[in-house]
Amino acid sequence: MSFTDPKIFQLVPDYLHDVVFLLKSSDLSIIEANASATNLLQQDRSQLIGAAFLSLWGAQVTDQLRVLFNTKTELVTQDIQYTTPDGRSFWGNTTVKPLISGSASSDDVVVVRILDITDRKELEL
Numbered sequence: 001m002s003f004t005d006p007k008i009f010q011l012v013p014d015y016l017h018d019v020v021f022l023l024k025s026s027d028l029s030i031i032e033a034n035a036s037a038t039n040l041l042q043q044d045r046s047q048l049i050g051a052a053f054l055s056l057w058g059a060q061v062t063d064q065l066r067v068l069f070n071t072k073t074e075l076v077t078q079d080i081q082y083t084t085p086d087g088r089s090f091w092g093n094t095t096v097k098p099l100i101s102g103s104a105s106s107d108d109v110v111v112v113r114i115l116d117i118t119d120r121k122e123l124e125l
Contacts, residue, residue, distance in 0.1 A: 029051065
């Protein structure tokens with residue numbers, strides 16, 4: 001099964017509170033987004049599919065995400081303060097996990113999971 005096959009994303013149920021994106025590893029464009037992602041960004045799934053993931057966030061967040069994407073480990077996690085395109089701010093525990101297809105094709109995928117940790121961060125700060 002190809003990572004770009006919609007069936008693989010069906011393994012990530014829409015009832016998860018975590019925001020989940022599947023990105024094409026070659027250009028970090030959005031292949032899939034779950035219901036939590038569309039709710040967070042207040043955009044239809046059709047608006048997100050094909051969009052450049054990094055373009056959704058401000059420059060500071062984009063720089064932090066680039067560091068995560070360029071880390072050469074199997075799994076990397078970092079707390080990031082995001083601002084949505086409509087100006088809402090939140091803290092997200094962000095996990096980036098590359099999935100390698102094992103084939104010569106270019107359908108490798110990066111899974112991005114963002115868990116809203118705003119309440120915890122506000123208590124810490």
